[in-house]
Each structure stands twice: as structure tokens, then as C-alpha cells.
Amino acid sequence: MALDNRKKQVLQAIVDDYVTTNEPVGSKTLIEKHNFTVSSATLRNEMAELEKLGLLEKPHTSAGRIPSDKGYREYVDSLMHVDDLSEREREDIASRINDSVSEVKDLLRNATTTLSENTGFVSLAMTPRLHGSYLTQLKILMIEPGKALVVVVLSAGVVKDKLVRIPNFLTQDQIAQISNEVERSLSGKPLDEITLITLASSVKESKIPDPLLNQVLYEAYTAIKQADKLDVYLEGEHRMLSLPDFSELGRARDLLGTLSHDGMVAGYVNEIEADAVASGRRDSYMIRIGQEISLEGLEDCSFITTTYKMGDTVSGNIGIIGPKRMEYSKVISQINFVRKTLNDGIKKLSE
Secondary structure (H helix, E strand, O other), rough: OOOOOHHHHHHHHHHHHHHHHHOOEEEEHHHHHHHHOOHHHHHHHHHHHHHHHOOOOOOOOOOOEEEEEEEEEEEHHOOOOOOOOOOOHHHHHHHHHHOOOHHHHHHHHHHHHHHHHHHHHEEEEEOOOOOOOEEEEEEEEEEEEEEEEEEEEEEOOOOEEEEEEEEOOOOHHHHHHHHHHHHHHHOOEEEEOOHHHHHHHHOOOOOOOOHHHHHHHHHHHHHHHOOOOOEHHHHOOHHHHHHHHHOOOOHHHHHHHHHHHHHHHHHHHHHHHHHHHHEEEEEEEEEEEHHHOOOOOOOOOOEEEEEEOOOOEEEEEEEEEEOOOOOOOOOHHHHHHHHHHHHEEEEEEEE
């Protein structure tokens, strides 16, 4: 859509004002706050043209205009400028994300908390899709007779553990033997290719009776497959309820109803990520606005996501769910820097 310079200026001014005030913007306000040198009548005509183009909407109770979903889209695609964070802001975010970190999930929890507190919106982080990862280590550690800890280490630097039940009759030496044989046989094998059959084949020379051995193998198999489970961290749902955009009971109920199903939200993020890959368009961040979001309850929201990396092939997502009426440039600059901080932190953990 080609807009002339004045229409661009009017649309940008209306978006900026509406984001700040949550009030429809009229021609008088544009002249007073943005130093337009044309008359109110000329501005009203420009606003009417933008409304015809579907970029502005006119609430029934006001003579002013507000941005439509299409108007926000034009704004973020063509008019928005994303500024870098200040050095102080970068230092604050980095220190909070890297505080008390020993594994990747600590980084993700800190990142969601930091993003939500800084923006006042809902933040989201998802662990990487690990199906392309491979097993590097598997340890089965006896805790006490009948109980063991299965520790799975993946190529992406992710460590997952699971407390399991094992036959009381197995000794620590027998458990260590099973653990060593499985690791020796399956180290370097992609997770997708690990089955109960491959596990059984890895210990086919074992002298341990099959009934005892099979129970341990099943628990190890379950732990390996759960290592590929997608974990979702959501933070800040309560913050959205304090915003005037969700003061209506129905809107708040619908929003919280959707956010309570984190698996549904994660599935949607995976879906838009897959669409981006299929289309060959992988921007540094992705924005879905209002009706572009195919999740019931988020029609009044914008959803901004980006991808962080774990190694060369494995990636996860972080994002923000907030009102359409948000300071997009500020939120995007925060997400971009959080992504960089996560990438750096994950790299350090894997060294």
C-alpha cells in the first residue's frame, strides 16, 4: 500500500498518540501535539482517506480515530523505527537474566520474568525443539534400592533428569553396567531414532535377567523421550488485567482462558514458526496483530516472537503477548536484546 508522506505522518502520529493515551485522536490534537501546518479540515480529510483505506477506525462515541489492525500492520511494517537500548538498560537486562544460572531452564525463567516486568505484558519462553538433537550422555544413578535418577544430556547442551523406580533386586554395579552399555551404544544417535528396540539391542549381551533389565530400559526410554518434551514458561498474566484494554470482564476472561492452555499457545508459536520456514521468510522477529492471531481470546492482542539458538540446528522461542496498543519499537528492542543475551548465556553454559 503506497501512502503519501502526509498520510504516513498522520497515521504514525495517531498510532503514537493512541498508544500513549488510549483515547481516540482528533485533528485538533494532531495540530497541537505534532505541529502539522495544515488546517484541521485538511487533516480531517486525510483521516477520512485513511479510514477508507481500512487503516483507521472511528469509534461511535468519538469524532477522533484509532488505528485498525491493518493500520497497526502498516505502522510496524513501514513507519516504525526500532531504537537500540541504552547501555544501562542492556546491563540491567543481562544481569537479571544471567543471575543464579546453572542450566538453560534458569535462563529461560529469568528471561520471561525480565521481559514481563520490563514491558508490563505477558512473556513467553519455549524450550528448543530437540527432535534434531542427539544423545551425548545417559547416566543411571542409584539413589536407594528401588529408586534411580536417569540423567539425559543432549547435544544442544540440555540436561534433563527423571526419578524412576527400578527393581529392588538390582545392585549399584548392575545399574552402572546398564548405564554404560546404553551410553556407549547410543551416544551420538538422534533422539528420533531411539526406540525401545534400539535400547534393548544396546544391552543384548547383558547377563541381567530380562524382566529386571526390561523395566530399567523402559524407564530409561521414557526419560529420553521426555527430554524432547517442549517446556513452556509464561509470566505476567496478571499484569494484563491491570490494562484498560482488558477491563471488560468478557475480554479478560477470554484472554486468561487461552493463556491458561500453555500447550495451545506453544502449538500456535510452532505453527507460525513452521509457516515462516516454509515461506522462506525468517525475520529477526515476527509480529501477529489482532485478527491475524488464530487463537480465540487474543483478538485484542499483538503477539511478538523471536528465536534464540542452541548450537547450529536447535532453536527455541521467546515472545510477548500484549495489547495491540503497545509501544512496538520499545518491546521489539527488548526482545531483540533478550534473544542476544540468551544466545550468549547458552553458549557459555555449553562450553
